[in-house]
């Protein structure tokens with residue numbers, strides 16, 4: 001479900017015509033729906049209600065403070081992967097005991113700060129990291145709460161760059177290492193071992209890889225518990241897929257039903273870390289057609305948003321639906337011809353969509369759907385482009401939640417040598 005619908009041929013976000021947002025804040029513009037964000041959070045929470053889950057929204061998906069705060073107010077915790085995300089979590093008012101911290105490369109400073117803030121748990125990705133956490137906790141006279149990230153060697157059907165549970169990837173630890181560490185936890189006296197973390201990848205539309213992963217987790221937990229090791233947490237990560245094109249992803253209920261039997265057997269307090277499922281379809285990227293460029297080989301719709309604003313098509317060849325904000329009845333000025341929707345960046349990889357048949361003209365607005373997750377959060381200033389503004393429709397009003405960057409922002413941290 002999402003709240004971007006056409007009414008009398010005008011695209012609306014909830015009850016607000018999307019054109020209004022573009023007129024107020026300019027383009028390119030990310031526009032989000034609070035109703036959709038809440039709905040997705042609530043659906044997932046309801047689906048797992050028998051497990052009383054802690055849902056730690058994955059900050060990396062969309063880290064705007066307004067969005068974090070909205071979800072925190074719903075009761076969400078946050079899944080973070082850097083000191084910067086910890087800073088955002090604090091600013092968004094997230095209680096420390098609802099923050100979990102993954103990342104294969106936590107620095108000493110990041111570990112110290114997270115420990116100081118008393119986060120709920122580190123998701124530890126390697127033995128060297130565990131040693132470092134143990135040392136830092138010892139120096140601080142504390143015990144560091146930790147789950148071990150288990151790499152189950154499972155291949156979900158998704159893009160290679162967002163597969164994280166295969167043994168060849170840099171994430172987590174193999175079953176033997178996790179088992180051995182839990183059984184010999186006395187070697188890390190300043191770590192409070194709480195449980196297991198798994199996250200096998202992103203945009204996974206089918207329950208089977210999750211079921212297979214959890215079956216392996218069950219073997220692991222049963223084994224260590226039979227040796228007297230107490231566990232108090234199972235974090236099953238994120239990864240739930242959404243509709244970008246014609247995928248048929250499992251619903252929150254389907255997912256919960258598919259994994260409930262094995263979760264009951266594991267029988268540990270449950271944490272989830274969804275990002276895309278909550279934010280993906282809660283946002284669009286609004287962009288204006290600058291030029292309709294016809295060449296003998298191809299038509300290009302040159303728009304004012306580029307790969308710096310929205311990287312997913314270029315990086316993963318990800319498909320995003322692109323539609324005109326106004327569905328016109330009148331004849332198009334241009335005869336229809338499939339076109340590549342491209343940005344102004346100096347790279348042939350700078351496209352938002354390929355071979356789309358769209359009846360639009362110069363000056364028209366278009367919406368790139370499914371832009372709420374890994375959209376703005378992966379944006380950059382490449383080609384010295386100012387990052388776009390972000391706005392949120394919330395209780396019948398649109399609010400600017402991030403100003404468009406200024407030219408001064410571009411050079412704020414630079415200086416010339418004397």
Ligand SMILES: Cc1ncc(COP(=O)(O)O)c(C=O)c1O
Pocket residue numbers: 058060061079102199201202203237238239240273274275276277373
């Ligand atoms: C450890 C961890 N948890 C959760 C997520 C969120 O994944 P998704 O947005 O697919 O739910 C990610 C994404 O990369 C992740 O690395």
